[in-house]
Amino acid sequence: MADANFKELKKGGxxxxxxxxxxxxxxxxxxxxxxxxxxxxxxxxxxxYGHGYIHLTSRQGIEIPFIALEDIDTVKKxxxxxxxxxxxxxxxxxxITACQGNAVCPSGLIDTQHIARECEARYGGREFPAKFKIxxxxxxxxxxxxxxxxxGIKGGIEPQWHHDDCIFCGLCQAxxxxxxxxxxxxxxxxxxxxxxxxxxxxxxTTCPSSAWVGTAGYNVSLGGLYGKQITIGRHFLPLLHSExxxxxxxxxxxxxxxxxxxxxxxxxxxxERIGWDTVERLVREVL
Amino acid sequence: xNIDNTIDITDVVCPVTYVKVKVELExxxxxxxxxxxxxxxxxxxxxxxxxxxxxxxxxDVTDNEDGTYxxxxxxxxxx
Numbered sequence: 138m139a140d141a142n143f144k145e146l147k148k149g150g151x152x153x154x155x156x157x158x159x160x161x162x163x164x165x166x167x168x169x170x171x172x173x174x175x176x177x178x179x180x181x182x183x184x185x186y187g188h189g190y191i192h193l194t195s196r197q198g199i200e201i202p203f204i205a206l207e208d209i210d211t212v213k214k215x216x217x218x219x220x221x222x223x224x225x226x227x228x229x230x231x232x233i234t235a236c237q238g239n240a241v242c243p244s245g246l247i248d249t250q251h252i253a254r255e256c257e258a259r260y261g262g263r264e265f266p267a268k269f270k271i272x273x274x275x276x277x278x279x280x281x282x283x284x285x286x287x288x289g290i291k292g293g294i295e296p297q298w299h300h301d302d303c304i305f306c307g308l309c310q311a312x313x314x315x316x317x318x319x320x321x322x323x324x325x326x327x328x329x330x331x332x333x334x335x336x337x338x339x340x341x342t343t344c345p346s347s348a349w350v351g352t353a354g355y356n357v358s359l360g361g362l363y364g365k366q367i368t369i370g371r372h373f374l375p376l377l378h379s380e381x382x383x384x385x386x387x388x389x390x391x392x393x394x395x396x397x398x399x400x401x402x403x404x405x406x407x408x409e410r411i412g413w414d415t416v417e418r419l420v421r422e423v424l
Numbered sequence: 425x426n427i428d429n430t431i432d433i434t435d436v437v438c439p440v441t442y443v444k445v446k447v448e449l450e451x452x453x454x455x456x457x458x459x460x461x462x463x464x465x466x467x468x469x470x471x472x473x474x475x476x477x478x479x480x481x482x483x484d485v486t487d488n489e490d491g492t493y494x495x496x497x498x499x500x501x502x503x
Contacts, residue, residue: 311468343472
Protein backbone atom coordinates (compact mmCIF):
# COMPACT_ATOMS: atom_id res chain seq x y z
CA MET A 138 0.00 0.00 0.00
CA ALA A 139 1.32 3.42 -0.95
CA ASP A 140 2.64 5.82 1.69
CA ALA A 141 0.12 8.48 0.77
CA ASN A 142 -2.69 6.09 1.67
CA PHE A 143 -1.18 5.38 5.08
CA LYS A 144 -1.06 9.10 5.68
CA GLU A 145 -4.71 9.36 4.69
CA LEU A 146 -5.58 6.49 7.04
CA LYS A 147 -3.65 8.08 9.89
CA LYS A 148 -5.55 11.31 9.34
CA GLY A 149 -8.74 9.31 9.79
CA GLY A 150 -7.56 7.77 13.04
CA UNK A 151 -6.17 4.46 11.78
CA UNK A 152 -2.91 3.56 13.54
CA UNK A 153 -0.84 1.03 11.62
CA UNK A 154 -0.09 -1.96 13.84
CA UNK A 155 3.09 -4.04 13.82
CA UNK A 156 0.92 -6.88 12.47
CA UNK A 157 0.58 -6.76 8.67
CA UNK A 158 -2.50 -4.90 7.37
CA UNK A 159 -3.98 -4.49 10.84
CA UNK A 160 -4.98 -1.13 12.27
CA UNK A 161 -5.84 0.13 15.70
CA UNK A 162 -8.77 2.38 15.00
CA UNK A 163 -8.97 5.56 17.04
CA UNK A 164 -12.45 6.90 17.79
CA UNK A 165 -13.45 10.46 18.35
CA UNK A 166 -14.26 11.44 21.91
CA UNK A 167 -14.73 14.93 23.33
CA UNK A 168 -13.92 15.50 26.97
CA UNK A 169 -13.98 11.76 27.68
CA UNK A 170 -17.74 11.36 27.25
CA UNK A 171 -19.23 8.36 25.44
CA UNK A 172 -22.96 7.65 25.18
CA UNK A 173 -24.60 4.27 25.67
CA UNK A 174 -25.56 4.20 21.97
CA UNK A 175 -21.92 4.75 21.03
CA UNK A 176 -20.79 2.05 23.46
CA UNK A 177 -23.20 -0.44 21.87
CA UNK A 178 -21.81 0.39 18.43
CA UNK A 179 -18.20 0.14 19.61
CA UNK A 180 -18.94 -3.19 21.31
CA UNK A 181 -20.40 -4.54 18.08
CA UNK A 182 -17.45 -3.40 15.96
CA UNK A 183 -14.81 -4.67 18.40
CA UNK A 184 -16.57 -8.03 18.55
CA UNK A 185 -17.19 -8.38 14.81
CA TYR A 186 -14.12 -6.80 13.26
CA GLY A 187 -11.57 -6.57 16.09
CA HIS A 188 -10.38 -8.95 18.78
CA GLY A 189 -13.23 -8.36 21.20
CA TYR A 190 -11.63 -5.65 23.30
CA ILE A 191 -10.93 -1.93 23.20
CA HIS A 192 -7.98 0.12 24.42
CA LEU A 193 -8.47 3.28 26.48
CA THR A 194 -5.92 5.84 25.35
CA SER A 195 -4.00 8.25 27.54
CA ARG A 196 -6.17 11.09 26.20
CA GLN A 197 -9.59 9.76 27.18
CA GLY A 198 -10.07 8.15 23.80
CA ILE A 199 -11.00 4.67 22.64
CA GLU A 200 -9.14 2.54 20.09
CA ILE A 201 -10.35 -0.70 18.57
CA PRO A 202 -7.25 -2.75 17.70
CA PHE A 203 -6.92 -5.42 14.97
CA ILE A 204 -9.17 -3.93 12.30
CA ALA A 205 -8.22 -5.52 8.97
CA LEU A 206 -7.35 -3.31 6.01
CA GLU A 207 -10.17 -4.78 3.91
CA ASP A 208 -12.77 -4.05 6.62
CA ILE A 209 -11.94 -0.37 7.04
CA ASP A 210 -14.70 1.03 4.83
CA THR A 211 -17.35 -1.28 6.30
CA VAL A 212 -16.26 -0.46 9.84
CA LYS A 213 -16.36 3.27 9.14
CA LYS A 214 -19.93 2.95 7.84
CA UNK A 215 -21.09 0.85 10.80
CA UNK A 216 -19.56 3.28 13.26
CA UNK A 217 -21.08 6.31 11.55
CA UNK A 218 -24.50 4.63 11.59
CA UNK A 219 -24.15 4.18 15.37
CA UNK A 220 -23.12 7.77 16.04
CA UNK A 221 -19.36 7.14 16.34
CA UNK A 222 -16.82 9.15 14.39
CA UNK A 223 -13.19 8.33 13.74
CA UNK A 224 -10.58 10.15 15.77
CA UNK A 225 -7.52 11.94 14.47
CA UNK A 226 -3.81 11.23 14.63
CA UNK A 227 -0.83 13.05 13.17
CA UNK A 228 -0.14 16.76 12.85
CA UNK A 229 -3.52 18.11 13.87
CA UNK A 230 -5.49 19.40 16.79
CA UNK A 231 -5.93 16.23 18.82
CA UNK A 232 -8.59 14.84 21.11
CA ILE A 233 -9.67 17.50 23.58
CA THR A 234 -9.53 16.19 27.12
CA ALA A 235 -11.68 17.43 29.98
CA CYS A 236 -12.82 16.47 33.47
CA GLN A 237 -16.54 16.46 34.34
CA GLY A 238 -16.37 20.09 35.46
CA ASN A 239 -18.92 22.10 37.39
CA ALA A 240 -21.89 20.22 35.88
CA VAL A 241 -21.03 17.28 38.15
CA CYS A 242 -18.00 17.88 40.39
CA PRO A 243 -18.39 19.81 43.69
CA SER A 244 -14.94 21.37 43.14
CA GLY A 245 -15.62 22.35 39.52
CA LEU A 246 -15.48 26.07 38.75
CA ILE A 247 -16.11 26.05 34.98
CA ASP A 248 -18.23 24.05 32.53
CA THR A 249 -15.37 22.01 31.09
CA GLN A 250 -17.59 19.81 28.90
CA HIS A 251 -19.17 22.82 27.24
CA ILE A 252 -15.74 24.36 26.59
CA ALA A 253 -14.47 21.03 25.23
CA ARG A 254 -17.38 20.74 22.77
CA GLU A 255 -17.00 24.35 21.71
CA CYS A 256 -13.23 23.94 21.18
CA GLU A 257 -13.89 20.78 19.17
CA ALA A 258 -16.39 22.63 16.98
CA ARG A 259 -13.98 25.51 16.41
CA TYR A 260 -10.61 23.76 16.20
CA GLY A 261 -11.10 19.97 16.15
CA GLY A 262 -8.85 18.22 13.63
CA ARG A 263 -7.36 21.48 12.30
CA GLU A 264 -4.08 20.79 10.53
CA PHE A 265 -0.77 22.18 11.82
CA PRO A 266 2.96 21.62 11.24
CA ALA A 267 2.82 19.28 14.29
CA LYS A 268 0.28 17.89 16.71
CA PHE A 269 -1.40 20.29 19.14
CA LYS A 270 -3.15 19.29 22.36
CA ILE A 271 -5.76 21.08 24.40
CA UNK A 272 -6.77 19.91 27.87
CA UNK A 273 -9.39 21.38 30.19
CA UNK A 274 -9.72 20.97 33.94
CA UNK A 275 -12.42 22.43 36.16
CA UNK A 276 -10.38 23.71 39.10
CA UNK A 277 -6.86 24.02 40.50
CA UNK A 278 -7.01 20.43 41.79
CA UNK A 279 -5.95 19.87 38.17
CA UNK A 280 -7.18 16.29 37.68
CA UNK A 281 -6.66 16.70 33.92
CA UNK A 282 -3.05 17.93 34.29
CA UNK A 283 -3.54 20.90 32.00
CA UNK A 284 0.12 21.98 32.01
CA UNK A 285 0.98 18.81 30.05
CA UNK A 286 -0.89 20.24 27.08
CA UNK A 287 0.26 22.66 24.41
CA UNK A 288 -2.65 24.76 25.63
CA GLY A 289 -4.28 24.10 28.98
CA ILE A 290 -7.46 25.63 30.39
CA LYS A 291 -8.04 25.51 34.13
CA GLY A 292 -11.02 26.83 36.02
CA GLY A 293 -10.25 29.39 38.70
CA ILE A 294 -11.77 32.10 40.86
CA GLU A 295 -10.26 35.54 41.28
CA PRO A 296 -11.24 36.45 44.83
CA GLN A 297 -12.21 39.88 46.09
CA TRP A 298 -12.50 40.76 49.74
CA HIS A 299 -15.17 43.07 51.14
CA HIS A 300 -14.14 44.62 54.45
CA ASP A 301 -17.64 45.42 55.66
CA ASP A 302 -18.80 41.80 55.51
CA CYS A 303 -15.70 40.34 57.19
CA ILE A 304 -15.90 38.94 60.73
CA PHE A 305 -12.12 38.34 60.88
CA CYS A 306 -12.56 34.71 61.93
CA GLY A 307 -9.29 33.68 60.25
CA LEU A 308 -10.74 30.79 58.26
CA CYS A 309 -9.52 32.08 54.88
CA GLN A 310 -5.96 32.27 56.17
CA ALA A 311 -6.26 28.71 57.45
CA UNK A 312 -7.59 27.25 54.18
CA UNK A 313 -5.46 29.26 51.72
CA UNK A 314 -2.95 26.80 50.20
CA UNK A 315 -0.50 29.51 49.12
CA UNK A 316 -0.42 31.67 52.27
CA UNK A 317 -1.71 34.62 50.28
CA UNK A 318 -3.99 35.77 53.12
CA UNK A 319 -3.03 37.02 56.58
CA UNK A 320 -5.69 37.92 59.13
CA UNK A 321 -5.03 39.80 62.34
CA UNK A 322 -8.03 38.88 64.46
CA UNK A 323 -7.21 41.33 67.28
CA UNK A 324 -6.55 44.34 65.07
CA UNK A 325 -9.31 43.30 62.67
CA UNK A 326 -7.17 43.67 59.59
CA UNK A 327 -6.58 41.44 56.60
CA UNK A 328 -3.89 41.47 53.94
CA UNK A 329 -4.09 39.69 50.61
CA UNK A 330 -1.06 39.15 48.37
CA UNK A 331 -2.76 38.80 45.00
CA UNK A 332 0.26 37.58 43.08
CA UNK A 333 0.50 34.51 45.37
CA UNK A 334 -3.14 33.57 44.65
CA UNK A 335 -3.68 30.22 42.90
CA UNK A 336 -7.30 31.09 41.95
CA UNK A 337 -8.50 27.99 43.84
CA UNK A 338 -11.45 29.82 45.38
CA UNK A 339 -11.16 28.11 48.77
CA UNK A 340 -11.50 31.48 50.53
CA UNK A 341 -14.71 32.14 48.57
CA THR A 342 -16.28 28.71 49.10
CA THR A 343 -15.51 28.54 52.83
CA CYS A 344 -15.95 32.16 53.96
CA PRO A 345 -18.80 32.00 56.52
CA SER A 346 -19.79 35.65 56.05
CA SER A 347 -19.40 35.84 52.26
CA ALA A 348 -16.81 38.61 52.64
CA TRP A 349 -14.79 36.81 49.97
CA VAL A 350 -16.56 36.78 46.62
CA GLY A 351 -15.29 36.11 43.14
CA THR A 352 -16.19 35.18 39.63
CA ALA A 353 -14.95 32.07 37.92
CA GLY A 354 -12.73 32.28 34.88
CA TYR A 355 -10.23 30.49 32.69
CA ASN A 356 -6.56 30.17 33.63
CA VAL A 357 -4.63 29.41 30.44
CA SER A 358 -1.23 27.71 30.27
CA LEU A 359 0.91 27.49 27.16
CA GLY A 360 3.74 25.30 25.94
CA GLY A 361 3.28 22.02 27.79
CA LEU A 362 5.00 18.98 26.33
CA TYR A 363 5.09 15.49 27.80
CA GLY A 364 6.92 13.15 25.48
CA LYS A 365 10.58 12.45 24.89
CA GLN A 366 11.20 15.93 26.12
CA ILE A 367 9.21 17.50 28.91
CA THR A 368 8.22 21.08 29.51
CA ILE A 369 5.52 22.33 31.82
CA GLY A 370 2.97 24.75 30.41
CA ARG A 371 3.53 28.33 31.53
CA HIS A 372 1.02 30.67 33.12
CA PHE A 373 1.50 34.32 32.37
CA LEU A 374 -1.99 35.53 31.56
CA PRO A 375 -4.55 36.96 33.95
CA LEU A 376 -7.65 34.90 34.67
CA LEU A 377 -9.90 35.29 31.60
CA HIS A 378 -13.48 36.01 32.56
CA SER A 379 -15.34 35.49 29.31
CA GLU A 380 -15.52 32.63 26.85
CA UNK A 381 -15.10 35.06 23.93
CA UNK A 382 -11.81 36.23 25.45
CA UNK A 383 -10.71 32.63 25.85
CA UNK A 384 -11.35 31.82 22.18
CA UNK A 385 -9.57 34.99 21.06
CA UNK A 386 -6.50 33.81 22.97
CA UNK A 387 -6.73 30.31 21.51
CA UNK A 388 -7.17 31.75 17.98
CA UNK A 389 -3.99 33.83 18.34
CA UNK A 390 -1.99 30.91 19.74
CA UNK A 391 -3.12 28.51 17.01
CA UNK A 392 -2.47 31.04 14.23
CA UNK A 393 1.00 31.66 15.65
CA UNK A 394 1.67 27.90 15.71
CA UNK A 395 0.38 27.42 12.16
CA UNK A 396 2.48 30.29 10.82
CA UNK A 397 5.74 29.76 12.71
CA UNK A 398 6.23 26.10 13.58
CA UNK A 399 8.61 24.01 11.49
CA UNK A 400 7.28 20.63 10.34
CA UNK A 401 7.10 18.32 13.34
CA UNK A 402 8.04 21.05 15.79
CA UNK A 403 5.84 21.19 18.89
CA UNK A 404 4.50 24.48 20.13
CA UNK A 405 6.87 24.73 23.14
CA UNK A 406 9.87 24.42 20.82
CA UNK A 407 8.50 26.99 18.38
CA UNK A 408 7.98 29.46 21.19
CA GLU A 409 11.45 28.81 22.62
CA ARG A 410 12.93 29.46 19.19
CA ILE A 411 10.96 32.62 18.43
CA GLY A 412 10.62 33.99 21.94
CA TRP A 413 8.05 33.88 24.72
CA ASP A 414 7.88 37.67 24.68
CA THR A 415 6.54 37.58 21.11
CA VAL A 416 3.75 35.15 22.01
CA GLU A 417 2.93 37.05 25.17
CA ARG A 418 2.68 40.32 23.23
CA LEU A 419 0.41 38.77 20.56
CA VAL A 420 -1.88 37.25 23.17
CA ARG A 421 -2.09 40.42 25.26
CA GLU A 422 -3.16 42.36 22.18
CA VAL A 423 -6.48 40.49 22.12
CA LEU A 424 -7.27 40.78 25.83
CA UNK B 425 -17.36 33.49 74.76
CA ASN B 426 -19.81 30.82 75.83
CA ILE B 427 -19.01 27.41 74.36
CA ASP B 428 -21.91 25.00 74.70
CA ASN B 429 -20.30 21.86 73.38
CA THR B 430 -16.90 20.53 72.29
CA ILE B 431 -15.87 17.84 69.84
CA ASP B 432 -12.48 16.53 68.75
CA ILE B 433 -12.41 15.01 65.24
CA THR B 434 -8.63 14.73 64.88
CA ASP B 435 -8.84 10.94 65.22
CA VAL B 436 -11.08 10.42 62.15
CA VAL B 437 -10.78 11.12 58.43
CA CYS B 438 -13.20 12.49 55.83
CA PRO B 439 -16.07 11.93 55.41
CA VAL B 440 -16.48 10.78 59.02
CA THR B 441 -15.14 14.14 60.20
CA TYR B 442 -18.19 16.05 59.03
CA VAL B 443 -20.61 13.28 59.95
CA LYS B 444 -19.47 13.51 63.59
CA VAL B 445 -19.82 17.30 63.57
CA LYS B 446 -23.27 17.06 62.00
CA VAL B 447 -24.48 14.53 64.58
CA GLU B 448 -23.19 16.78 67.37
CA LEU B 449 -24.95 19.86 65.94
CA GLU B 450 -28.23 18.00 65.57
CA UNK B 451 -28.45 17.65 69.34
CA UNK B 452 -27.90 21.37 69.86
CA UNK B 453 -30.21 24.40 69.67
CA UNK B 454 -29.92 27.10 67.00
CA UNK B 455 -27.53 29.82 68.17
CA UNK B 456 -25.53 27.52 70.45
CA UNK B 457 -21.76 27.29 69.96
CA UNK B 458 -19.79 24.14 69.15
CA UNK B 459 -16.01 24.06 69.42
CA UNK B 460 -14.43 21.65 66.91
CA UNK B 461 -10.79 20.54 67.03
CA UNK B 462 -9.75 19.25 63.62
CA UNK B 463 -6.65 18.44 61.61
CA UNK B 464 -5.18 20.81 59.06
CA UNK B 465 -5.38 19.47 55.49
CA UNK B 466 -8.49 17.66 54.28
CA UNK B 467 -10.59 18.19 57.40
CA UNK B 468 -9.86 21.92 57.47
CA UNK B 469 -10.56 22.21 53.74
CA UNK B 470 -13.84 20.29 53.86
CA UNK B 471 -15.57 20.66 57.24
CA UNK B 472 -15.97 24.48 57.22
CA UNK B 473 -17.25 24.38 53.62
CA UNK B 474 -19.82 21.72 54.53
CA UNK B 475 -20.86 23.73 57.61
CA UNK B 476 -21.46 26.75 55.38
CA UNK B 477 -23.51 24.69 52.91
CA UNK B 478 -25.66 23.39 55.77
CA UNK B 479 -26.35 26.87 57.12
CA UNK B 480 -24.07 26.87 60.18
CA UNK B 481 -21.67 29.73 60.81
CA UNK B 482 -17.98 29.49 61.64
CA UNK B 483 -16.96 32.66 63.46
CA ASP B 484 -13.53 31.96 64.90
CA VAL B 485 -10.53 29.90 63.85
CA THR B 486 -7.41 29.26 65.92
CA ASP B 487 -4.22 27.59 64.73
CA ASN B 488 -3.16 25.37 67.64
CA GLU B 489 0.29 25.14 66.04
CA ASP B 490 0.40 21.38 66.50
CA GLY B 491 -1.10 20.47 63.11
CA THR B 492 -4.62 21.04 64.41
CA TYR B 493 -7.06 23.94 64.38
CA UNK B 494 -9.98 24.80 66.63
CA UNK B 495 -13.02 26.34 64.97
CA UNK B 496 -16.03 27.81 66.75
CA UNK B 497 -19.37 27.19 65.02
CA UNK B 498 -22.73 28.78 65.70
CA UNK B 499 -25.45 26.27 65.02
CA UNK B 500 -27.79 27.46 62.25
CA UNK B 501 -31.59 27.44 62.18
CA UNK B 502 -33.37 24.24 61.18
CA UNK B 503 -34.67 24.26 57.64
